[in-house]
Amino acid sequence: MKKTCLITGATDGIGKQTALELAMQGFNLGLVGRNSEKGASVVSELIHDTGNNSIRFHYADLSIMKSVQNLVDEIKKTYETIDVLVNNAGAYFSNLKMTDEGFEKTFALNHLSYFYLTTYLLEIVKHGNPGRIINVSSTAHKNTELDFEDIQGINYYKGWPAYGRSKLMNIMFTYECHRRFSDSGVTFNCLHPGFVDSSFGNNNLGFAKNSIKIAKKLFAIDLVKGAKTSIYLSSSDDVAGISGKYFDKCKAVQSSKASYIEGDQKKLLEATEELINSLQIN
Numbered sequence: 001m002k003k004t005c006l007i008t009g010a011t012d013g014i015g016k017q018t019a020l021e022l023a024m025q026g027f028n029l030g031l032v033g034r035n036s037e038k039g040a041s042v043v044s045e046l047i048h049d050t051g052n053n054s055i056r057f058h059y060a061d062l063s064i065m066k067s068v069q070n071l072v073d074e075i076k077k078t079y080e081t082i083d084v085l086v087n088n089a090g091a092y093f094s095n096l097k098m099t100d101e102g103f104e105k106t107f108a109l110n111h112l113s114y115f116y117l118t119t120y121l122l123e124i125v126k127h128g129n130p131g132r133i134i135n136v137s138s139t140a141h142k143n144t145e146l147d148f149e150d151i152q153g154i155n156y157y158k159g160w161p162a163y164g165r166s167k168l169m170n171i172m173f174t175y176e177c178h179r180r181f182s183d184s185g186v187t188f189n190c191l192h193p194g195f196v197d198s199s200f201g202n203n204n205l206g207f208a209k210n211s212i213k214i215a216k217k218l219f220a221i222d223l224v225k226g227a228k229t230s231i232y233l234s235s236s237d238d239v240a241g242i243s244g245k246y247f248d249k250c251k252a253v254q255s256s257k258a259s260y261i262e263g264d265q266k267k268l269l270e271a272t273e274e275l276i277n278s279l280q281i282n
C-alpha cells in the first residue's frame with residue numbers, strides 16, 4: 001500500500017526537494033505551505049516531473065497556531081493515516097518580529113509549529129506503517145542553551161542565537177517525544193541537512209540577506225545533497241524502529257551536551273504546552 005507523507009515548507013528548498021524524491025518513490029504526498037498559488041504550481045510541477053498524481057497542497061501559515069489548527073482539521077479530514085510527518089518549515093529572522101498571537105516569530109514557526117503538528121497529528125501517525133516523525137533541525141543548535149526565564153528570547157533578541165535556540169528545541173523536543181511516546185510505535189528523529197543552497201535567509205534584508213547569499217555561493221551543498229537525510233529518515237528500511245536520534249549525512253551522531261538534559265527537555269515541553277493552552281484554540 002502507498003505510504004502517506006506530510007511535509008511542511010514543501011514549496012521551496014529542502015522540503016520541495018524531499019517531496020520530489022518521495023513522489024518518485026510513489027508516496028502519497030501532502031505539501032504544506034503558506035502560499036496557495038506557489039503550492040498549486042509546485043503540485044503541478046511535481047506531478048508533471050514524476051507522474052505521481054497523489055500530491056495535494058495544504059495551506060497554513062505555520063507561525064500562526066490558529067492556522068496550524070485549521071491545517072490539523074483539514075489533514076484529519078483528508079487522510080486516515082499519516083505514515084511520515086516531516087516538520088521541515090523554518091526560517092531565520094534577523095530582526096525581532098512578533099506574530100499576531102504574541103509569539104516571537106522564530107520560536108513560533110521553528111518550534112511551536114513542530115510541537116503543534118506532532119501533538120495533534122500523533123493519533124493518525126500512530127496508524128502509520130509504522131509512523132515516523134522527522135524534525136529538521138540544524139548544527140546551529142550547538143553552543144546555545146535555553147533560558148527558561150525568557151523561553152522566546154524576546155528581552156535580548158538577536159537573530160542567530162534565536163535561530164540556534166529554536167533548532168536546539170527541535171532536538172530536545174524529538175528526544176522528549178521519543179521518551180514520552182515510545183510505546184506508540186511511532187519513531188521520532190531529527191537531523192541537520194547540511195549548509196544548503198536553498199532560499200533560506202532570503203526573507204531578510206540588507207547585510208543579513210546578502211551575507212547568507214555569499215556564504216551559500218561559497219560553501220553550500222546543492223538541494224539534492226541537502227535533502228538526502230530527510231529522505232533517508234522518511235523512507236529507508238535502515239532506520240525502521242530507530243528513534244530518538246539526531247542524524248547528519250544519514251548517520252546518527254551526537255548533538256550538543258545541552259540537548260541531552262532530560263530535565264530541560266521536559267521543561268521545554270511543559271512550557272510549550274502552557275503557551276499553546278493559553279491560546280485556547282481547541
Ligand SMILES: NC(=O)c1ccc[n+]([C@@H]2O[C@H](COP(=O)([O-])OP(=O)(O)OC[C@H]3O[C@@H](n4cnc5c(N)ncnc54)[C@H](OP(=O)(O)O)[C@@H]3O)[C@@H](O)[C@H]2O)c1
Pocket residue numbers: 008009010011012013014015032033034035038060061062063088089090091109136137138139192193194195196197198199200201
Ligand atoms: N538551508 C540550510 O543551509 C539549512 C541548514 C540547516 C537547517 N536548515 C533547516 O531546513 C529547513 C528548511 O529550510 P530551507 O533551507 O529549505 O529553507 P527555504 O528554502 O527558505 O524553504 C523554507 C520553506 O518553509 C516555508 N515557510 C516559511 N515560512 C513559513 C510559514 N510561516 N508558514 C508556512 N511555511 C513557511 C517556505 O515557504 P515559501 O515557499 O512560501 O517561502 C518554504 O517552503 C528549516 O527548518 C531550516 O531551519 C536549513
